[in-house]
Amino acid sequence: NAGVTQTPKFQVLKTGQSMTLQCAQDMNHNSMYWYRQDPGMGLRLIYYSASEGTTDKGEVPNGYNVSRLNKREFSLRLESAAPSQTSVYFCASSGQGNTEAFFGQGTRLTVV
Amino acid sequence: LAKTTQPISMDSYEGQEVNITCSHNNIATNDYITWYQQFPSQGPRFIIQGYKTKVTNEVASLFIPADRKSSTLSLPRVSLSDTAVYYCLVGYGGATNKLIFGTGTLLAVQP
Numbered sequence A: 001n002a003g004v005t006q007t008p009k010f011q012v013l014k015t016g017q018s019m020t021l022q023c024a025q026d027m028n029h030n031s032m033y034w035y036r037q038d039p040g041m042g043l044r045l046i047y048y049s050a051s052e053g054t055t056d057k058g059e060v061p062n063g064y065n066v067s068r069l070n071k072r073e074f075s076l077r078l079e080s081a082a083p084s085q086t087s088v089y090f091c092a093s094s095g096q097g098n099t100e101a102f103f104g105q106g107t108r109l110t111v112v
Numbered sequence B: 001l002a003k004t005t006q007p008i009s010m011d012s013y014e015g016q017e018v019n020i021t022c023s024h025n026n027i028a029t030n031d032y033i034t035w036y037q038q039f040p041s042q043g044p045r046f047i048i049q050g051y052k053t054k055v056t057n058e059v060a061s062l063f064i065p066a067d068r069k070s071s072t073l074s075l076p077r078v079s080l081s082d083t084a085v086y087y088c089l090v091g092y093g094g095a096t097n098k099l100i101f102g103t104g105t106l107l108a109v110q111p
Helices: none
Strands: A004-007 A010-013 A019-025 A031-037 A043-049 A065-068 A074-078 A087-094 A101-103 A107-111 B009-013 B018-023 B032-038 B045-050 B053-056 B061-064 B070-075 B084-091 B105-110
Touching (some): A019 A031, B018 B084, B018 B105, B070 B084
Antiparallel strands (some): A065 A074, A087 A107
């Protein structure tokens, strides 16, 4: 059972480049989340999807877009990367109405 | 979701019991209290969840007073491997399932 899988694990982008972070879960969870964590800081919610077909903004959505492709997959896109988006990005999933979330191993993104 | 307040950091020694308190004054009737543990370079991991009174599992206990405006995570006999950041999260994950993490408490366990 893989749980939550994120790709890639590491990425370096130049300012202005675009990229998509992929996330997939195999636990049949309804809800999925994208967080960012800056060095020495807590997690901040970027976007979340309470169920397939729905997405909503979190605390820091500016500069990002998301797609809930199907129940398993939730992708995060940076259209024009900026150095301020250098961070570790975590994807998570949880069952409907459940606050027990399962996290991926993270994607370490550097924008130069 | 209810805003939470935790100490920024705590120090302890191996073998001691550690209690980390979280304040959540505006907790809603349906909200649950959930604690997570995060090691460096890893995603957070669920530890324990409760609604009222006391909950215990194989790694921790969670104490919640009657007014539910605070909660205390208790880690018995900590070891060096318990050094981590601990997050308190309050919510019910209902229709919106929006999970907001606070700043967390860095627990440093020394020999």
